[in-house]
Amino acid sequence: MVKKLLLNFILITCISLYSFAQNTYSITGIVKDKKETLPGASVFISGYKIATSTNSEGQFALPKLAPGNYDILVQMIGYLPYSKNIIISDKSINIEVLLTENTTLLNEVVIKPDPNRAYYIALFKDFFIGKTPNASECKILNENILGVDDDIPNSLLTIRASDFLLIENKALGYRIKYLLKNFEYNYRTKIFYYAGLPSFEELKGGSAKQKKWKKNREIAYNGSIQHFFKSLYANRIKEEGFVINKLGTIPNPGRKPDSLINATIKRLTSGQSGLNRVITFNGSDSLSYWLKQRNEPKEINILIRGDVLIDTLVKSFNADLKQMNYKDALYIIYKNELESSSYNSSGLKQSRPPDLANYQISVLDLMVPPVLFYANGGIYDPRSLLYKGYLAYEKVADLVPMDYIPTTKK
Structure with missing residues (x-):
């Protein structure tokens, strides 16, 4: 009897270990240039605290990875940065990384100096690092590697x-x-638009700093894009403090039909012979009224109160991904934190009903349907969505790693 129970225990243990092994995989590879393998190259996974370096033979291994979408980053002094997107579904992946010597990009920066560089770099930091309270304690240590291109004819700063x-x-x-x-x-x-791949390393500090960082990380994570999609995947939106409404559009009832607007403006600006008349107006005459009518939006937003049912919004895509497809914009309310005073002056604040408290409000417009996302809150294609409101306010200064785990139970 004892032997039978022991055998069953061993079988259960083996099955559990086998199941666990089947659900985790590794990314391995070799880093080289055109001549030889490269030992000592740094290898990271974007968005995580996962990092390693190549051994004496240029090889690396990143084990125990769940199925998902990963960006591998490789850094080596004297070489251009390298990145490669890898999707793990049901097997481990082996890659070959070929680095290119960095011999030209520095010269490009020197060839085209810009007297307005300081202004443009400050502008970049406002949009990239952000203007949240955390941004004041966030610093770029190597601004000298940034190159500026001001395309004046197209009003485009790159x-x-x-x-x-x-x-x-x-x-x-x-x-x-x-x-x-x-x-x-x-x-x-x-x-503005920016895209990139971050890798995280924890700073060293005493107990007081660790306590401060722990608290600030939790605040940064709460209500974030990662938090929202992680909650959405687990069907824990309500428990985590989120409310989802819809932001629909209706024809603007205060705007006249285009046919009437255009016909009236044509009549007011043309003589009997069909020639245009020189008209002066003071803003209160008929022509001013109809010109304002033409500038009125054809549609206006209307908030559709009532919680969106997750079962109707989110569907399974495969064993690892869930998907979301919708027409009207999502109006996201995060009730566990209030909007800050610095956010209120950011110009990103969204309209809200008078009875809604000063909760954090965001709007999600669907750009490339459907939105695919993982259990850790990662989004398969970040270009799928356009963020407005509080989720657009928080930028790099408020990022936490994808493998961050909050410690406070709600």
Whole structure:
């Protein structure tokens, strides 16, 4: 009897270990240039605290990875930064990394100096690092690797980096290596866009600093994009403090039909012979009224109160991914934190009903459907969504790693 129970225990243990092994995989590989393998190269997984370096034969291993979408980053002094996207589904992956010597990008920065560089770098930091309270304790340590291109005819500012940006965040206790893929700011439309791959390393500090960082990390994580999608995947939206409404659109009832607007403006600006008349107006006459009508939006937003049912919004895509597809924008309310005074003056604040408290409000517009996301809150294609409101306010200064685990139970 004892032998039988022991055998059953061994079988159960073996099955459990086998199941666990089947659900975790590794990314291995070799790093080289055109001549030889490269020992001592740093290898990271973007968004995580996972890092290693190549051995004497240029080989590396990143074990115990759950199925998901990973960006592998490789850094070696004297070589251009390297990144490769890898999707793990049901097996481990082996890659070959070929690094290219960094011999030209520095010269490009020297060839094209810009007297307005200090202004542009400050502008870049506002949009990239952010303007939250944490941003005041966040510093880029190697601004000299940033190159500026001001395309005046197209009103487009482009910032590039010849290597990983080194960012020290003393508010959250992280040193971040950030591979900047793209940064563009159109100063005519006031629209900016940036994309890149961060890797995290914890700073060292005494007990007082560790306590401060622990508290600040939890605040930064709460209500974040990662927190929202992690809660959405686990169907714990309500328990984690989120409320999802819809932001629909309806025809603007205060705007006349285009046919009437255009016909009236044509009549008021043309003589009997069809020739245009020279007209002066003071803003209160008929022509001013109809010109304002033409500038009125054809549609206006309307908040559809009532919680969106997660079962109807989120569907399974495969064993590792869930998907979300919708038409009207999502109106996200995070009730566990209030909007800060610095956010209120940021210009990003969203409209809200008078009865809604000063909770954090964000709007999610779907750009490339569907949105695919993982259990850790990672999004398969970040270009799928456009964020407005509080989620657009928090930037690099408020990032925590994808493997961050909050300690406070709600």
